[in-house]
Amino acid sequence: MKLISWNVNGLRACMTKGFGDAFNRLDADIFCLQETKLQEGQVDFAPAGYQAYWNYAEKKGYSGTAVFTRVAPRSVRYGIGEDVFDHEGRVIALELSDFWFLTVYTPNAQDGLKRLDYRMAWEDAFLKYINGLRAQKPVVFCGDLNVAHQPIDLKNPTANHQNAGFTDEERGKLTALLAAGYTDTFRYLHPDAKDEYSWWSYRFRARDRNAGWRIDYFIVSNELNARISGASIHQEIFGSDHCPVELTLA
DSSP, X not given: OEEEEEEOSSHHXXXXXXXXXXXXXXXXXXXXXXXXXXXTTSOOOOOTTOEEEEEOOSXXXXXXXXXXXXXXXXXXXXXXXXGGGTTSOOEEEEEOSSOEEEEEEOOOOOGGGTTHHHHHHHHHHHHHHHHHHHTTSOEEEEEEOSOOOXXXXXXXXXXXXXXXXXXXXXXXXXXXXHHTTEEEHHHHHOTTOOXXXXXXXXXXXXXXXXXXXXXXXXXXXXXXXXXXXXXXXXXXXXXXXXXXXXXXXX
């Protein structure tokens, strides 16, 4: 099963930059988007052979997630069941036959760490939510987690220490999540791979210089580790300040 996740940073804009061609070329069984930045009816994208599920933020032009799947889900859930977190369209969960599959767009701590407290509370609530799903069956989740976990996951770790996305607090939450029985699939297969990033600032020609961050992930509960057969980052695909990431499950 081939799975793709992509923060498109505005689907309408990305569609003018080759999104459709990339979607077709990647040919995923399940294709997830984050930061769609739209409301229902604002885009006409209904690829043949896929069922589509959208979670829109109440705030226009902000956040939002989507899933396109060839695999018909048994059920679909939106949000994580806590009102304080469920107005920004950040989570879609599909119940498949043998695991739960989620796309997630984790809140950004923002400049000056203005939203760090909210982000920390989100982390606890999200882990509680996926653990609840895992009590039923294994879990796969993907998306823009807005954190580079280790120094190897960004170009300039020293200069960015305690900046949003590389604070000790955010990194610690991901460490705790993984310790709770989850696996970062890319690092599972490529523990020492360097210069493998999924996001680059639009400033200072960062992408040209590959001065990036790996903040987009596929994470699975440990009981699925034996099924991890491929994990990659499609740095060759443009159209957003992020690129797609991929997981293949046997």
